[in-house]
Amino acid sequence: MPSPAERRLPWERAARGLALVLLALALVQALRAAGRGGQRRVHVEVGAADATAPGPARRDSLAALARAGDSVTWSGDVAPLIASAEPVREPSGATRFTIVADAAAALGDSLGPIDSLETGGGSLTTEGVRGLFAAHSGAATARVPSAAAAVLGRVLVYGRVGWESKFTIAALEESGWQVDARLRLGDTTLVRQGRTLEPTAGLHAALVVLDTALEGRAAAVTRFVRAGGGLVLSGAAAGAPALAALGGARVLRLAAGEAGAFEEGEPLHALPLHVLGALRPDALTLESRDDVPAVVARRVAAGRVVQSGYAETWRWRMQGEAGSVAEHRAFWSRLVGTAATAAPVVPATATDGPAVAPAVTPAVTPAGTRAIAPASTPTITSASALDADPAPLAALVDALGPAVAAAPSTPPQREALPTWLGAAALLLLVAEWGSRRARGAA
Numbered sequence: 001m002p003s004p005a006e007r008r009l010p011w012e013r014a015a016r017g018l019a020l021v022l023l024a025l026a027l028v029q030a031l032r033a034a035g036r037g038g039q040r041r042v043h044v045e046v047g048a049a050d051a052t053a054p055g056p057a058r059r060d061s062l063a064a065l066a067r068a069g070d071s072v073t074w075s076g077d078v079a080p081l082i083a084s085a086e087p088v089r090e091p092s093g094a095t096r097f098t099i100v101a102d103a104a105a106a107l108g109d110s111l112g113p114i115d116s117l118e119t120g121g122g123s124l125t126t127e128g129v130r131g132l133f134a135a136h137s138g139a140a141t142a143r144v145p146s147a148a149a150a151v152l153g154r155v156l157v158y159g160r161v162g163w164e165s166k167f168t169i170a171a172l173e174e175s176g177w178q179v180d181a182r183l184r185l186g187d188t189t190l191v192r193q194g195r196t197l198e199p200t201a202g203l204h205a206a207l208v209v210l211d212t213a214l215e216g217r218a219a220a221v222t223r224f225v226r227a228g229g230g231l232v233l234s235g236a237a238a239g240a241p242a243l244a245a246l247g248g249a250r251v252l253r254l255a256a257g258e259a260g261a262f263e264e265g266e267p268l269h270a271l272p273l274h275v276l277g278a279l280r281p282d283a284l285t286l287e288s289r290d291d292v293p294a295v296v297a298r299r300v301a302a303g304r305v306v307q308s309g310y311a312e313t314w315r316w317r318m319q320g321e322a323g324s325v326a327e328h329r330a331f332w333s334r335l336v337g338t339a340a341t342a343a344p345v346v347p348a349t350a351t352d353g354p355a356v357a358p359a360v361t362p363a364v365t366p367a368g369t370r371a372i373a374p375a376s377t378p379t380i381t382s383a384s385a386l387d388a389d390p391a392p393l394a395a396l397v398d399a400l401g402p403a404v405a406a407a408p409s410t411p412p413q414r415e416a417l418p419t420w421l422g423a424a425a426l427l428l429l430v431a432e433w434g435s436r437r438a439r440g441a442a
Contacts, residue, residue: 015432022424040065044400046076052139053078053392063399073404076139078393079103083135083142089205089337091176093149094127097135105137132387140392152205154194155336157181158217159210161191163314164235168210168332169193171317175333180204184213199224205340206230209237218242225303230339235311238274246305248283248298249276254311255292267316267324268294274309286338297338306339 042065046053053076054062066072082100087093099105099121107114107124110131115124117135132143155172159165161183172179180194198217199207201224209232214221225231225246233243239251251274261270268289276293279285286306287295297306317328389395397403 016429019424019429019432040070042070042072044072044074044076046074046078046139052141053396055141055392056387056389056395059396059399066400072400074396074400075404075406078396078403079138079140080393081105081135081137081140081142082391082394083133083144084390085133085144085147087147087149088125089152089340090333091152092127092333094125095129095133095146096123096125097133097144098123099135099142101135101137103137105135107133107135109133141389142392143387143389145388152177152340153202154178154180154204155206155208156194156197156199156204157183157208157210158214159183159208159237161185163318164210164312167314167317167328168208168234171329171332172208172336174329177333177336184211199229201227201229204229206232206336208232208234208336209240209243210234212236212240212242214240214242222246225305226301228302228341230303230336230341231305232308232335232339233305234308234313234335235274238276238307238309246300247307248280248296248305249293249307250278251275251309252277257315262316262320262324265321267320267327268310270319271313271315272311274311276307276309295335302341304339304341306335308335 042062044054044062054074062072080100080102084098085095086098088096097107099107099117101117101119101121103119104116105121106116109129114126117124129146132145135142155177157165157169157172157179159168159181165181165183169179169181178194180196181192182197183191183193185191196203198220204224207221207224207229209221221231221243222245231243231246233240233247237243238247244250253275255273255275257270257272258266259270261267273289273292273294276296279293279296280298283296283298285293285295286297287293294310295306295308297304299305313328313331316331317325320327
């Protein structure tokens with residue numbers, strides 16, 4: 001049992017306890033300071049030091065820093081921009097690029113500028129894109145590779161021998177389609193062309209019907225469509241009673257063509273039109289003339305049915321102005337390509353290349369009737385897909401979070417161990433030790 005001289009006085013016990021508390025506080029603060037010293041602050045100012053928003057590689061590296069515990073933020077004005085690519089279901093092998101942007105966008109590829117689009121975006125159909133297709137809008141650059149080219153089946157044409165069937169087949173063959181045909185000549189004679197006269201899934205990509213008399217083939221047509229084939233009902237066939245269950249609308253009346261429309265550069269207004277109406281709930285109007293439906297489409301099981309009310313389209317080719325042959329050819333190829341749904345795809349080749357400078361050439365938007373947009377599934381198989389960045393703003397927000405108003409301020413760094421804290425603890429320990437030694441305690 002310690003002697004009275006060896007017992008600690010109350011103030012000595014208090015001094016030792018306070019010294020231990022100060023040392024514990026100093027240790028905690030030192031550990032916190034060490035933790036703050038290991039965390040870095042990274043801030044990216046888009047439009048200042050960087051000309052554009054961070055690309056995929058840099059964006060991924062910044063996201064990795066954030067996941068490792070660093071503070072990563074960004075600020076600046078990055079315009080919303082989205083680009084997508086899909087194959088055009090036509091023998092040309094073109095790609096249809098769709099751009100959504102709040103501001104004007106410049107378009108190009110690794111070879112240079114291609115075109116530009118006004119505010120709101122739009123679409124561009126082109127062939128021979130090299131490297132990545134790029135859309136520039138402000139500090140944002142969206143890049144996508146060309147879509148795969150479609151491998152197309154044959155087209156089967158039903159109709160009567162006449163100008164319409166003759167020039168419809170000619171337009172399709174000139175566009176690169178392989179055409180089979182079954183044409184009626186009178187009541188007992190048939191004109192045949194091609195491999196088979198029956199629509200066959202896997203062989204035919206689409207069936208074109210130009211006449212209302214199907215001679216009991218309505219059931220075969222229905223099976224073909226439901227199995228994934230495409231069907232185009234054109235002219236009088238748009239209201240064929242035998243195929244009414246497949247169409248998306250009914251023919252309401254026949255509107256005459258406008259006199260002089262060919263000379264005025266409005267060829268579709270010059271054609272007679274079977275006005276479509278009473279649309280089904282699942283039908284989509286692809287094209288209108290004078291605010292009435294002219295081309296309507298709907299899905300039926302695995303297939304697609306397109307109704308075109310335009311009649312006597314051969315007049316476009318024969319009576320139109322310069323370029324009417326090519327326009328008529330493009331119209332029919334686009335119409336059949338819109339219906340074709342069963343064709344597979346094969347990889348398209350593309351060569352990587354650098355980004356392009358913004359284009360300054362204004363886009364030329366044709367006036368008149370809205371064009372039919374072929375629908376298909378985008379398939380990206382190019383090696384350029386590794387560098388693709390279809391939605392730069394969305395990807396940046398997903399990786400680093402929303403933009404901040406300004407760069408975050410850096411807090412002042414504190415000392416790992418304040419001098420006064422250590423000095424006070426040492427003074428208390430020395431005073432307690434000295435007091436005990438003065439009283440002869442150990």
